Amino acid sequence: xxxxxxxxxxxxxxxxxxxxxxxxxxxxxxxxxxxxxxxxxxxxxxxxxxxxxxxxxxxxxxxxxxxxxxxxxxxxxxxxxxxxxxxxxxxxxxxxxxxxxxxxxxxxxxxxxxxxxxxxxxxxxxxxxxxxxxxxxxxxxxxxxxxxxxxxxxxxxxxxxxxxxxxxxxxxxxxxxxxxxxxxxxxxxxxxxxxxxxxxxxxxxxxxxxxxxxxxxxxxxxxxxxxxxxxxxxxxxxxxxxxxxxxxxxxxxxxxxxxxxxxxxxxxxxxxxxxxxxxxxxxxxxxxxxxxxxxxxxxxxxxxxxxxxxxxxxxxxxxxxxxxxxxxxxxxxxxxxxxxxxxxxxxxxxxxxxxxxxxxxxxxxxxxxxxxxxxxxxxxxxxxxxxxxxxxxxxxxxxxxxxxxxxxxxxxxxxxxxxxxxxxxxxxxxxxxxxxxxxxxxxxxxxxxxxxxxxxxxxxxxxxxxxxxxxxxxxx
Numbered sequence: 030x031x032x033x034x035x036x037x038x039x040x041x042x043x044x045x046x047x048x049x050x051x052x053x054x055x056x057x058x059x060x061x062x063x064x065x066x067x068x069x070x071x072x073x074x075x076x077x078x079x080x081x082x083x084x085x086x087x088x089x090x091x092x093x094x095x096x097x098x099x100x101x102x103x104x105x106x107x108x109x110x111x112x113x114x115x116x117x118x119x120x121x122x123x124x125x126x127x128x129x130x131x132x133x134x135x136x137x138x139x140x141x142x143x144x145x146x147x148x149x150x151x152x153x154x155x156x157x158x159x160x161x162x163x164x165x166x167x168x169x170x171x172x173x174x175x176x177x178x179x180x181x182x183x184x185x186x187x188x189x190x191x192x193x194x195x196x197x198x199x200x201x202x203x204x205x206x207x208x209x210x211x212x213x214x215x216x217x218x219x220x221x222x223x224x225x226x227x228x229x230x231x232x233x234x235x236x237x238x239x240x241x242x243x244x245x246x247x248x249x250x251x252x253x254x255x256x257x258x259x260x261x262x263x264x265x266x267x268x269x270x271x272x273x274x275x276x277x278x279x280x281x282x283x284x285x286x287x288x289x290x291x292x293x294x295x296x297x298x299x300x301x302x303x304x305x306x307x308x309x310x311x312x313x314x315x316x317x318x319x320x321x322x323x324x325x326x327x328x329x330x331x332x333x334x335x336x337x338x339x340x341x342x343x344x345x346x347x348x349x350x351x352x353x354x355x356x357x358x359x360x361x362x363x364x365x366x367x368x369x370x371x372x373x374x375x376x377x378x379x380x381x382x383x384x385x386x387x388x389x390x391x392x393x394x395x396x397x398x399x400x401x402x403x404x405x406x407x408x409x410x411x412x413x414x415x416x417x418x419x420x421x422x423x424x425x426x427x428x429x430x431x432x433x434x435x436x437x438x439x440x441x442x443x444x445x446x447x448x449x450x451x452x453x454x455x456x457x458x459x460x461x462x463x464x465x466x467x468x469x470x471x472x473x474x475x476x477x478x479x480x481x482x483x484x485x486x487x488x489x490x491x492x493x494x495x496x497x498x499x500x501x502x503x504x505x
Contacts, residue, residue: 034050034432035049042410057432082433088120088347090121095377101453103452112478112483131171150473151493156180161194184215196259199256209257209262213252227373237375242325263289266290272329275335295324296330318457338398344407345385386433429472440465
């Protein structure tokens with residue numbers, strides 16, 4: 030026995046109980062009361078604290094090229110930040126270029142990750158960029174064989190799929206044991222509205238929201254679900270952000286379809302008003318909040334919370350994709366320093382990987398949801414959906430000792446300069462108060478966050494292979 034965490038309350042997705050947790054060779058080796066340490070066992074007193082599984086962030090964009098730059102966090106700095114927020118596994122999106130075999134993309138990005146040295150474990154999702162031929166479509170098979178069983182299509186952007194390509198991707202994925210995620214927004218309507226507002230001289234960040242308002246996403250959510258039904262395939266809707274989409278997911282799940290939805294903390298905390306006013310009290314401008322899809326209105330925020338409570342929303346993830354404030358200012362003057370910018374020239378994305386678990390646990394601590402529900406959506410369900418529940422996502426004997434000790438009495442106000450650990454010059458979470466906070470985080474039984482500083486090692490994280498997806502209905 031290498032580590033013994035004594036006297037805390039273990040929280041799983043379904044139960045809470047007082048117990049000790051033992052760790053041997055990086056695995057949880059025992060759970061029980063009055064466990065006895067060995068002579069060389071490190072003993073940690075967790076009295077008055079919760080013992081939780083490390084979170085899994087199923088949606089990050091580390092080292093991602095976008096809009097003439099690259100997201101500021103790479104596989105090391107982003108996973109360092111994740112570790113300091115209690116997230117012990119990330120799934121990074123990497124998108125296929127036209128004509129590029131998917132397996133070549135995977136090999137290239139695994140090499141990049143190894144070079145940058147992740148601090149915690151990671152896996153990949155493949156963003157589908159070219160399924161225009163059978164050869165390209167069937168390239169999914171080699172990716173699955175390599176241990177990556179999750180893919181993502183885009184219904185928006187110039188590199189997105191049309192409905193026929195989406196349908197063929199769903200169909201083939203279901204045949205090979207893969208899960209397809211979707212960024213659902215109506216591309217044609219979005220383009221029409223963008224052109225309309227620009228022609229009218231409406232260039233401010235507010236019109237980023239207006240060109241992607243609730244119905245632009247809601248219609249695409251409904252269409253994506255219908256395509257999955259037609260294909261007889263499971264579907265995972267990423268960053269669900271609107272009430273119409275929540276209702277569509279609820280209906281499909283009630284009918285017995287394997288439709289799953291993810292939402293993100295930004296859609297549970299902020300609303301569209303940030304695109305008018307920013308958060309001036311903490312030095313944040315409207316452009317700092319530009320991400321896709323944008324935050325929506327209060328009705329959608331409330332619907333998402335209700336979706337979490339009722340099980341309609343299965344997971345919480347971040348869509349972590351930070352940029353510098355000077356890059357966000359390309360919406361005023363573009364990168365060349367001369368050409369006037371607009372809401373379409375702002376790099377899309379916000380930080381969140383360090384804030385996801387503290388935020389949702391804080392909401393649990395305030396009584397909005399249970400701690401069990403927080404663990405379910407941030408750890409257990411992502412592990413099941415992405416095929417790593419054989420080693421992640423719960424406090425269970427035999428699983429990796431990815432453990433968070435959470436102090437419900439430790440209150441923290443987010444301050445990018447003082448207590449955040451990513452490669453950021455700002456965070457949209459600046460000034461947000463968390464009631465309760467992780468006081469220790471372990472990856473494979475090794476301490477990576479001591480309650481203040483990152484104490485892990487660059488390169489300690491390893492690639493985690495995903496099992497094939499086999500779920501036929503809405504229950505995991």
